[in-house]
Amino acid sequence: MKPDEVVPLLTVEDLSVEFRTRSGTVHAVDRIGFDIYPGETLAVVGESGSGKSVTSYAIMGILDNAARVTSGRVLFRGTDLLKEDEVRMREIRGREFAMIFQNPRTALNPIRPVGKQIADVLSRHAGLSASEAYRRAIEVLAQVKIPDPERRARAYPFELSGGMCQRVMIAMALSCRPALLIADEPTTGLDATIQAVIMDLIGEIAQAQGMATLLITHDLALASEQADRIAVMHAGHIVEIAPTKDLLTAPRHPYTRSLIAATPAPAASLSELAAIPGALPDLRRDDLPPCRYSERCPRHEADCDGPLPLERLSARHTVACWHPL
Amino acid sequence: MTVLLEARGLVKRFAVKKDGGWWPLNRRPSQIFAVDGVSFSVAEGETVGLVGESGCGKSTLVRIVARLLDATSGEITFGGADIGSVPARQFGRMPQRANIQMVFQDPTDSLNPRFTAFDAIADPVRRLRPMRRADLKARVFEMARLCGLPEELLSRFPHQLSGGQKARVGIARALAVEPKLLILDEPTSALDVSVQVVILHLLQELKERLGLSYLFISHDLNVVRLLCKRVLVMYAGRIVEQGSTADVFGAPAHPYTAALLSAIPSMSTEGRRARIVLTGEPVSPIDPDPNVCRFYSRCPSGTSLCTSAGPALVPVGSGREVACHFPRLAQSEVGRVEGVRAGSYNTTG
Amino acid sequence: MTELFSHARYVLTQNPLSGFAFVLFVLLLVLAVFGPALAPHDPFAGNTGQALQPPSALHWLGTDQLGRDILSRIIIAARLDLAIAAASVALAFVVGTAMGLAAGYLGGWTDRVVGRITDTIMAFPLFVLAMGIVAALGNTIINIVYATAIIGLPLYARLARAETIVRCGAGYVEAARLCGNSELRILLGHILPNIMPLMVVQTSLTFGYTILNVAGLSFIGLGVRPPTAEWGIMVADGASFIISGEWWVALFPGLALMVAVFCFNLLGDGLRDIIDPRSRT
Numbered sequence: 018m019k020p021d022e023v024v025p026l027l028t029v030e031d032l033s034v035e036f037r038t039r040s041g042t043v044h045a046v047d048r049i050g051f052d053i054y055p056g057e058t059l060a061v062v063g064e065s066g067s068g069k070s071v072t073s074y075a076i077m078g079i080l081d082n083a084a085r086v087t088s089g090r091v092l093f094r095g096t097d098l099l100k101e102d103e104v105r106m107r108e109i110r111g112r113e114f115a116m117i118f119q120n121p122r123t124a125l126n127p128i129r130p131v132g133k134q135i136a137d138v139l140s141r142h143a144g145l146s147a148s149e150a151y152r153r154a155i156e157v158l159a160q161v162k163i164p165d166p167e168r169r170a171r172a173y174p175f176e177l178s179g180g181m182c183q184r185v186m187i188a189m190a191l192s193c194r195p196a197l198l199i200a201d202e203p204t205t206g207l208d209a210t211i212q213a214v215i216m217d218l219i220g221e222i223a224q225a226q227g228m229a230t231l232l233i234t235h236d237l238a239l240a241s242e243q244a245d246r247i248a249v250m251h252a253g254h255i256v257e258i259a260p261t262k263d264l265l266t267a268p269r270h271p272y273t274r275s276l277i278a279a280t281p282a283p284a285a286s287l288s289e290l291a292a293i294p295g296a297l298p299d300l301r302r303d304d305l306p307p308c309r310y311s312e313r314c315p316r317h318e319a320d321c322d323g324p325l326p327l328e329r330l331s332a333r334h335t336v337a338c339w340h341p342l
Numbered sequence: 343m344t345v346l347l348e349a350r351g352l353v354k355r356f357a358v359k360k361d362g363g364w365w366p367l368n369r370r371p372s373q374i375f376a377v378d379g380v381s382f383s384v385a386e387g388e389t390v391g392l393v394g395e396s397g398c399g400k401s402t403l404v405r406i407v408a409r410l411l412d413a414t415s416g417e418i419t420f421g422g423a424d425i426g427s428v429p430a431r432q433f434g435r436m437p438q439r440a441n442i443q444m445v446f447q448d449p450t451d452s453l454n455p456r457f458t459a460f461d462a463i464a465d466p467v468r469r470l471r472p473m474r475r476a477d478l479k480a481r482v483f484e485m486a487r488l489c490g491l492p493e494e495l496l497s498r499f500p501h502q503l504s505g506g507q508k509a510r511v512g513i514a515r516a517l518a519v520e521p522k523l524l525i526l527d528e529p530t531s532a533l534d535v536s537v538q539v540v541i542l543h544l545l546q547e548l549k550e551r552l553g554l555s556y557l558f559i560s561h562d563l564n565v566v567r568l569l570c571k572r573v574l575v576m577y578a579g580r581i582v583e584q585g586s587t588a589d590v591f592g593a594p595a596h597p598y599t600a601a602l603l604s605a606i607p608s609m610s611t612e613g614r615r616a617r618i619v620l621t622g623e624p625v626s627p628i629d630p631d632p633n634v635c636r637f638y639s640r641c642p643s644g645t646s647l648c649t650s651a652g653p654a655l656v657p658v659g660s661g662r663e664v665a666c667h668f669p670r671l672a673q674s675e676v677g678r679v680e681g682v683r684a685g686s687y688n689t690t691g
Numbered sequence: 692m693t694e695l696f697s698h699a700r701y702v703l704t705q706n707p708l709s710g711f712a713f714v715l716f717v718l719l720l721v722l723a724v725f726g727p728a729l730a731p732h733d734p735f736a737g738n739t740g741q742a743l744q745p746p747s748a749l750h751w752l753g754t755d756q757l758g759r760d761i762l763s764r765i766i767i768a769a770r771l772d773l774a775i776a777a778a779s780v781a782l783a784f785v786v787g788t789a790m791g792l793a794a795g796y797l798g799g800w801t802d803r804v805v806g807r808i809t810d811t812i813m814a815f816p817l818f819v820l821a822m823g824i825v826a827a828l829g830n831t832i833i834n835i836v837y838a839t840a841i842i843g844l845p846l847y848a849r850l851a852r853a854e855t856i857v858r859c860g861a862g863y864v865e866a867a868r869l870c871g872n873s874e875l876r877i878l879l880g881h882i883l884p885n886i887m888p889l890m891v892v893q894t895s896l897t898f899g900y901t902i903l904n905v906a907g908l909s910f911i912g913l914g915v916r917p918p919t920a921e922w923g924i925m926v927a928d929g930a931s932f933i934i935s936g937e938w939w940v941a942l943f944p945g946l947a948l949m950v951a952v953f954c955f956n957l958l959g960d961g962l963r964d965i966i967d968p969r970s971r972t
Contacts, residue, residue: 039701064534064535064536065505065534164623208395208396208561209395209561209563209602209605209606210395210601210602210605210620211395212605213605213606213607213617213619214619214620217617217619235534235535237535237609238606238607238608238609239607241607241608241609242607242608265609275536276535277609279535279536279538279539280535280609281538281562281564281565281567281568282564282606282609286568287542287543287546287568290539290542290543290568291539292536292539292540292543293539405865410868410869431874434868434871434872434873435871435873439869439871440871443869444865444866444869446862446865446866447862448862451861451862452863452865452866453862453863453866454863454866454867454881454884454885455863455885456884456885457863457881465867465870465872466870466871469870469871469872469876470870470871512866515866515870516869519870
């Protein structure tokens with residue numbers, strides 16, 4: 018698939034989000050932009066405070082009351098989602114987009130059997146009658162490989178394990194065959210074997226339904242296994258976007274390289290594991306430099322203080338750096 | 343190497359009420375076998391990893407070893423002295439208390455919100471090694487320095503510290519009374535990748551400088567591989583495989599270990615790898631059948647032998663032990679296993 | 692500490708009601724401490740010639756049936772009402788917290804015994820129970836304190852117990868054991884400081900209720916006795932005159948009660964916002 022020919026499913030353009038808090042305004046996300054193409058898996062990787070979850074909430078329109086979108090557009094099939102009203106957004110959520118969250122059990126309604134919760138989504142968005150929706154809900158549970166789906170559909174979330182709850186969430190999310198699935202740390206907190214199964218399941222369904230996936234994670238290794246392209250975020254900026262293989266073998270941004278060097282998976286010994294220098298800048302500052310990595314960057318030079326460039330190294334590889342590697 | 347900590351046949355059972363049934367007829371209560379016959383040892387200066395997924399009993403096991411919990415049966419010796427027979431409630435008064443300390447998983451939860459960092463680090467010293475005010479202050483400052491904690495942070499409360507700083511306070515507190523064995527319960531899983539690196543380096547440095555032994559629990563095999571020379575793999579309350587990290591991770595003998603390793607994401611550039619998928623339900627920990635291998639219900643390669651005699655943990659050469667009737671071993675080691683195939687869980691060890 | 696003050700200042704300025712309640716609280720405190728000096732007339736000096744005078748320039752709130760200045764009596768009654776309520780709340784707080792701590796931490800029989808005690812107290816309509824206790828023990832101020840403290844006990848015991856149970860499972864309690872702390876030391880040195888803020892918030896919220904109980908007991912004649920000036924008695928005295936049109940005798944003491952209860956309730960809300968904003972309903 019060549020991006021020059023294919024039209025992106027979703028385009029985020031120049032998006033900025035701030036939070037008003039008691040201790041000041043947090044500039045959580047600053048003028049980020051990326052595209053998601055139909056059927057691809059894009060991973061957004063970043064540490065805590067990088068703004069990755071905020072980005073996904075902004076796309077879905079479920080930001081906190083204290084949040085303000087101060088610039089940018091989120092284009093989906095030509096319409097800017099940020100300008101849509103809540104009624105229209107509710108239609109889009111669930112039918113075109115779906116989202117699954119980090120703590121599946123807390124994201125489900127604890128006092129309603131899971132089968133009914135899935136059926137709710139179906140009746141709301143697919144216009145099915147209650148009994149049809151329930152029947153379809155059981156089908157969907159089987160699709161996510163939950164054994165004995167009729168019995169499980171009657172279960173409450175507390176009766177299910179974490180992995181099962183996440184499957185239910187996936188079932189809910191995918192029941193209306195959305196075009197885009199946003200998965201915000203879907204397997205954090207789950208055991209490794211369950212994590213693998215869940216991620217593979219998402220991958221299979223995405224492939225079968227031609228669905229695009231936006232995977233938000235702090236785990237670079239996980240992203241490398243699941244994603245076609247990876248966007249690396251740091252302190253509210255996207256510093257690099259590249260196809261997975263290119264990003265891992267030849268990262269062009271110093272932060273990406275440091276992140277790879279700090280991730281245990283490939284390092285053979287402890288001494289090869291390198292800490293990322295410096296610390297995250299305080300996002301409440303008014304005097305944040307245009308490149309928010311510059312204060313930590315060992316390659317910092319005088320001309321790094323100009324406005325942040327976005328270099329397009331190739332059709333699918335962009336990096337935001339004055340002196341890419 | 344001299345053995346520092348030795349655990350033999352540790353068992354921990356919790357009584358649990360079974361639903362349904364007439365109460366007077368339920369004479370024998372059901373039991374969860376959280377830890378079911380675990381034996382292992384940690385030598386001086388060694389770093390031993392303990393891996394396993396949630397519910398495998400590793401948290402219960404280390405709490406027994408750290409003497410926060412009493413085992414139902416089994417022995418624990420430390421430096422040759424029996425510490426298992428002293429009840430957990432009284433262990434705080436024993437001189438051995440200072441020798442075994444622990445670093446917890448969630449730095450936020452393990453620090454008292456009303457204690458400053460100074461108070462937190464000083465607490466064990468005040469209780470176990472009482473000294474004059476000036477000496478105490480010097481000691482706390484020294485521990486803070488050792489753990490890379492700037493002096494001015496000592497007067498702060500946990501909510502004013504970052505995740506990495508809180509983790510350092512936890513480590514400083516554990517080291518303040520000069521323990522010989524440090525148990526680390528997933529010390530970096532709540533931390534960002536960049537902070538994790540720093541803490542891991544710190545732990546390695548401290549180990550070398552202070553001559554510590556570590557029992558390092560983690561669900562992240564990649565981290566265990568970096569820090570630990572030997573590793574124990576636990577499943578459903580039992581150790582299923584034990585050996586040097588290089589051997590166990592390089593060529594896992596137990597099917598569970600193999601499945602676990604294949605599930606961990608690696609930074610390969612080939613995309614999704616072929617995985618060993620575990621189908622089936624985990625066995626219930628309540629009143630498990632001693633003659634059935636606990637892993638059988640999810641094992642990709644079990645036979646009827648696995649349901650008639652639970653496999654015991656047996657040596658398979660070069661310091662390795664596996665509890666499986668059909669371990670994947672190099673040809674040279676297969677012969678050694680043949681003779682012990684008919685073992686069951688009821689044998690000790 | 693400075694962080695607490697700046698946070699407190701923030702809450703009080705953000706929420707005008709809390710700030711207002713705080714001002715009222717200070718006013719009540721001043722009245723309680725300096726009462727006698729602030730009263731314009733002698734609260735006990737009656738002048739039957741001046742009985743039942745409506746509010747005027749001389750007697751701002753009028754006079755009662757014995758010619759005593761109502762304003763002065765309200766002012767000095769503040770001291771008595773607040774003092775009794777404070778003693779009662781303090782007693783309930785100390786005993787209740789201790790019971791709750793023990794029940795939560797030790798469990799087993801301690802928990803069951805404390806549970807039965809609190810259940811027994813709560814089985815009665817609380818005010819009726821207080822009436823019964825005062826009637827049985829006698830009409831003295833100290834007995835009023837005991838009675839209102841007993842009915843206030845269960846709330847503290849239950850809250851302390853629930854909060855203790857939550858904290859028993861916390862990582863720092865395990866860590867404290869590793870540090871060699873004895874169980875008692877953990878309970879008092881590690882857990883108690885953590886439940887204290889929530890308990891303190893509770894005292895303010897129940898203060899208003901306790902004032903009402905004290906005044907209520909006096910209203911029905913089981914509390915403080917005349918000629919002592921106390922808001923409840925004053926309302927009781929004035930009740931019989933409402934029909935004949937002398938509304939001020941009962942109204943102003945009643946208003947004073949209302950203002951005091953209102954003040955403490957709002958103050959409790961404000962305190963809770965300062966100390967633990969997450970538990971806001």
